[in-house]
Amino acid sequence: MAATSPRAAAAPRLAAFDGERWLRRALILLVSFWLVCVVVLPLAQLLSKSLLNNAGQYVGLANYVEYFTTPSLRNSIGNSLFVSVVTTLITVTLGFTFAYALTRTCIPLKGVFRGVAMMPLFAPTLLNGIALIYLFGRKGLITRGFFGAIPGIDIGLYGPVGIIISEVIFTFPQAMLILSVALRMTDARLYEASDSMGAPGWRTFSTVTIPGVKYGLVSATFVSFILAFTDFGAPKVVGGQFGILATDIYKQVIGQQNFSMGAVVSVALLAPAILAFIVDRIVQRKQVSLIQAKSTPLVPRPRKWRDAPFLAFCLVIALLILGFFGVAAYASLVKVWPYELELGLWHYDFTGTGGGGYAAFWNSIRMSFYSAVIGTAVTFVSAYLVEKTNGMRALRQVSYFLSIIPLALPGLVIGLAYIFFFNARGWNILGVFTPNPFGWLYGGMGILVLSNVVHFYSVSFLTGATALKQLDKEFEMVSESLGVPFYVTFFRVTVPVCLPAILEVAMYFFVNSMATVSAVIFLYSADIPLASVAIANMDDAGDVAPACAMGVLVILTNILVRILYGALTGKLRKKTQAWTTR
Amino acid sequence: MKRLSLIVAAFVAALTLLTSSLALAGEILVYTALEDDEIPIYLELFKKTHPEIDVKIVRDSTGIVTAKLLAEKDNPQADVIWGTAATSLMLCDQAGMIEPYAPKYLDKVAPAMRDPADPPHWVGIKAWMTGFVTNTKEAEALKLPIPESYADLVKPVYKDQLVMPNPASSGTGFLTISAILQLMGEEKGWEYLDKLHQNIARYTHSGSKPAKLAGSGEIPVGISFAYRGFMQKAKGEPVVTTFPKEGSGWDVEANALIKKDAVKPEAKIFLDWAISPEAMHAYGKVYPVTAYPSGNPVPEGYPKDPAAQMIKNDFNWAAANRDRILKEWSARYDGKSEPK
Numbered sequence: 001m002a003a004t005s006p007r008a009a010a011a012p013r014l015a016a017f018d019g020e021r022w023l024r025r026a027l028i029l030l031v032s033f034w035l036v037c038v039v040v041l042p043l044a045q046l047l048s049k050s051l052l053n054n055a056g057q058y059v060g061l062a063n064y065v066e067y068f069t070t071p072s073l074r075n076s077i078g079n080s081l082f083v084s085v086v087t088t089l090i091t092v093t094l095g096f097t098f099a100y101a102l103t104r105t106c107i108p109l110k111g112v113f114r115g116v117a118m119m120p121l122f123a124p125t126l127l128n129g130i131a132l133i134y135l136f137g138r139k140g141l142i143t144r145g146f147f148g149a150i151p152g153i154d155i156g157l158y159g160p161v162g163i164i165i166s167e168v169i170f171t172f173p174q175a176m177l178i179l180s181v182a183l184r185m186t187d188a189r190l191y192e193a194s195d196s197m198g199a200p201g202w203r204t205f206s207t208v209t210i211p212g213v214k215y216g217l218v219s220a221t222f223v224s225f226i227l228a229f230t231d232f233g234a235p236k237v238v239g240g241q242f243g244i245l246a247t248d249i250y251k252q253v254i255g256q257q258n259f260s261m262g263a264v265v266s267v268a269l270l271a272p273a274i275l276a277f278i279v280d281r282i283v284q285r286k287q288v289s290l291i292q293a294k295s296t297p298l299v300p301r302p303r304k305w306r307d308a309p310f311l312a313f314c315l316v317i318a319l320l321i322l323g324f325f326g327v328a329a330y331a332s333l334v335k336v337w338p339y340e341l342e343l344g345l346w347h348y349d350f351t352g353t354g355g356g357g358y359a360a361f362w363n364s365i366r367m368s369f370y371s372a373v374i375g376t377a378v379t380f381v382s383a384y385l386v387e388k389t390n391g392m393r394a395l396r397q398v399s400y401f402l403s404i405i406p407l408a409l410p411g412l413v414i415g416l417a418y419i420f421f422f423n424a425r426g427w428n429i430l431g432v433f434t435p436n437p438f439g440w441l442y443g444g445m446g447i448l449v450l451s452n453v454v455h456f457y458s459v460s461f462l463t464g465a466t467a468l469k470q471l472d473k474e475f476e477m478v479s480e481s482l483g484v485p486f487y488v489t490f491f492r493v494t495v496p497v498c499l500p501a502i503l504e505v506a507m508y509f510f511v512n513s514m515a516t517v518s519a520v521i522f523l524y525s526a527d528i529p530l531a532s533v534a535i536a537n538m539d540d541a542g543d544v545a546p547a548c549a550m551g552v553l554v555i556l557t558n559i560l561v562r563i564l565y566g567a568l569t570g571k572l573r574k575k576t577q578a579w580t581t582r
Numbered sequence: 583m584k585r586l587s588l589i590v591a592a593f594v595a596a597l598t599l600l601t602s603s604l605a606l607a608g609e610i611l612v613y614t615a616l617e618d619d620e621i622p623i624y625l626e627l628f629k630k631t632h633p634e635i636d637v638k639i640v641r642d643s644t645g646i647v648t649a650k651l652l653a654e655k656d657n658p659q660a661d662v663i664w665g666t667a668a669t670s671l672m673l674c675d676q677a678g679m680i681e682p683y684a685p686k687y688l689d690k691v692a693p694a695m696r697d698p699a700d701p702p703h704w705v706g707i708k709a710w711m712t713g714f715v716t717n718t719k720e721a722e723a724l725k726l727p728i729p730e731s732y733a734d735l736v737k738p739v740y741k742d743q744l745v746m747p748n749p750a751s752s753g754t755g756f757l758t759i760s761a762i763l764q765l766m767g768e769e770k771g772w773e774y775l776d777k778l779h780q781n782i783a784r785y786t787h788s789g790s791k792p793a794k795l796a797g798s799g800e801i802p803v804g805i806s807f808a809y810r811g812f813m814q815k816a817k818g819e820p821v822v823t824t825f826p827k828e829g830s831g832w833d834v835e836a837n838a839l840i841k842k843d844a845v846k847p848e849a850k851i852f853l854d855w856a857i858s859p860e861a862m863h864a865y866g867k868v869y870p871v872t873a874y875p876s877g878n879p880v881p882e883g884y885p886k887d888p889a890a891q892m893i894k895n896d897f898n899w900a901a902a903n904r905d906r907i908l909k910e911w912s913a914r915y916d917g918k919s920e921p922k
Contacts (some may be wrong), residue, residue, distance in 0.1 A: 254645035255751035419653040526638030
């Protein structure tokens with residue numbers, strides 16, 4: 001095992017140990033400080049508006065009273081809960097089955113399946129909306145039975161059905177990601193023991209597999225729930241008159257410029273995140289790490305009766321996803337949908353349309369690259385410090401909680417909160433005017449990258465934490481007793497062992513930053529047009545096909561990056577993951 | 583340790599790369615809600631007369647531009663707002679963000695197209711109005727007549743065949759509702775909207791979406807802004823745009839100067855140009871009603887006298903009653919769990 005690394009700092013053990021402890025504490029403080037600056041303060045500035053009227057005067061809870069006495073607003077809470085619960089049930093079931101197939105069976109084409117399952121993350125949500133309409137709308141391919149070839153079915157897209165379909169598509173990859181990390185990290189000895197005791201398969205499943213991934217399961221459930229609860233991209237297009245909280249914010253802020261009521265709805269959106277945190281803590285208290293220093297990896301053996309149905313399942317899901325985005329690709333090639341179905345590349349020449357064309361596309365790539373590098377470093381180091389250090393328990397708990405909060409923030413809320421906070425000239429603190437120390441970030445690439453890092457913080461943090469939690473603390477204890485500084489253990493043991501999770505996180509940041517629009521649309525500057533904003537603007541100007549074309553370019557880039565990354569890191573993975581094979 | 587220091591170095595390098603560039607002299611930042619495909623045409627003209635001024639454009643839909651402007655209130659970034667709904671500019675004005683300015687050529691501008699104050703807080707460039715965008719192919723297939731009036735829209739034949747913007751989300755939606763209430767009076771107006779609601783397949787969050795849905799045949803008739811319908815026709819979609827006989831709701835797209843510690847002279851030059859005869863001529867090629875006659879013939883498809891098509895819109899009444907109207911509208915038609 002790599003943990004028995006050279007005893008680098010063995011001689012001046014005590015002094016080094018003390019210095020190290022201080023370093024660790026300083027780092028935890030830094031993590032908390034960072035979270036306060038990028039989450040708490042901007043959010044506080046926005047949410048404080050829920051206590052003000054639109055002229056900026058303090059009105060106490062009047063906005064909340066108004067909110068709860070307006071039926072069209074109040075009803076949205078129940079509607080939001082309903083679609084999120086249904087979405088979560090479907091997503092977690094599908095995600096678990098899929099992740100299980102990828103990690104615990106011997107089906108072929110695992111890499112392809114994993115890539116395809118991630119595709120919904122690769123696409124701007126607007127594209128999802130367009131594809132849904134082209135499939136299930138009144139003129140949709142399925143509704144009309146592929147131009148009358150087969151009997152059509154009208155599923156009644158607009159309303160809860162449409163929202164649930166699009167949210168399942170949107171949350172599936174994220175749940176799958178967390179669950180496959182959880183399922184991959186396991187100890188084969190438990191299964192051997194179960195086997196040798198003659199336990200039947202279902203028994204092993206319920207007493208070894210499920211408890212082993214309990215933490216991942218809980219995380220996946222809450223991630224799906226909260227994402228479905230707060231997303232507004234798809235509901236805006238297919239929600240019809242079915243009011244939910246996320247579209248209410250849009251109506252209040254964008255439709256009516258009513259920031260006060262928008263802030264009240266934001267508070268309502270935050271409630272489930274707080275609930276999630278409490279439940280998460282309760283479950284986590286009981287979590288025992290599965291990977292111990294003595295762990296041996298589980299290598300699934302082929303079993304036809306098991307592998308065949310899993311293969312069938314993965315094929316169906318993969319084909320559904322491919323078909324879905326195939327429709328978007330088709331829409332980008334058709335001359336005038338649905339009347340002139342001639343195919344060609346007209347819409348990929350963005351000179352006649354606004355939005356910035358290919359310049360915007362390259363900017364998005366640059367931004368996503370920075371977001372991936374910085375985001376991965378920050379989230380993984382934070383997750384490590386929160387999970388793997390002793391002492392300063394309260395501070396670590398607070399950091400953990402703050403890391404979950406961004407999950408519950410729709411991009412729109414992050415975007416506006418960042419304008420309010422990072423564009424402020426300064427604040428009157430106890431009567432003294434303090435200039436804003438972060439003002440320089442506003443209006444450039446910095447604020448875009450920062451908003452992406454924070455927007456996609458929680459899932460990345462949870463993925464990192466899930467991987468880390470399953471690593472035995474023994475590694476740290478051994479290093480500590482050997483006098484190896486924690487950062488040496490971190491780079492020599494923790495990072496290599498968690499490399500699959502780290503690389504997943506980097507990909508997650510990249511693809512999401514390419515596709516996202518809701519936060520950056522408020523923050524991009526004139527010099528840095530972005531592909532996703534261009535998509536929104538082209539769609540707005542009625543250029544739906546070019547919007548689809550740009551969306552397809554974004555998807556293709558994400559697929560290409562994913563393939564390149566797979567090829568480049570294949571070797572690295574083999575080297576650092578040698579411990580997972582016997 | 584080498585690896586750690588390398589990582590730290592890379593991190594610092596990445597951060598320094600990200601620091602924003604500062605605005606230079608001779609450069610102005612313009613926020614606009616003009617259509618994305620029009621902007622380059624106008625900017626080309628500006629560049630010809632003022633090559634020394636670098637114009638940076640941030641373009642978004644009206645709602646987003648307005649929310650962004652209001653959120654930046656305490657430290658405004660934009661120098662100029664160009665071609666954005668006058669009702670939005672009034673909100674910015676209420677927030678104290680606007681510096682009154684009387685641009686050159688102001689005396690030519692029609693009284694209805696500018697803020698009556700002197701110097702004005704905003705000056706219009708053109709008006710846009712609501713129209714009905716009908717998909718001719720679908721209308722034929724469904725045997726729908728092309729609607730010519732508000733009265734037509736409530737006929738049973740259009741049941742579930744209409745789409746319009748939700749006034750709580752879209753400025754176009756609001757001005758359509760406000761026009762109906764002003765034309766019919768409030769009591770009759772709400773009665774009419776109750777009937778209209780029976781025929782609406784759904785409400786959208788964007789003002790241009792109904793035209794697009796009509797163009798793609800999704801829902802045959804869209805109540806939207808007329809310009810969209812004409813543009814879509816030019817792009818090859820089978821649509822025809824008609825105007826309600828009773829009169830259309832409308833709004834002015836206007837310019838304003840942002841109040842800043844140091845207002846740039848270039849900003850004023852831009853505002854002067856933005857209502858110059860040259861610019862007006864360019865706007866007039868696609869828009870029938872400009873701040874003053876543009877010298878263009880009325881674009882094809884519009885009524886002969888487009889100004890007469892527009893109702894006598896009381897903007898002050900609309901602004902003062904907006905909250906009340908939206909609340910009433912939402913209580914009646916919004917938040918129903920089943921789309922009609």
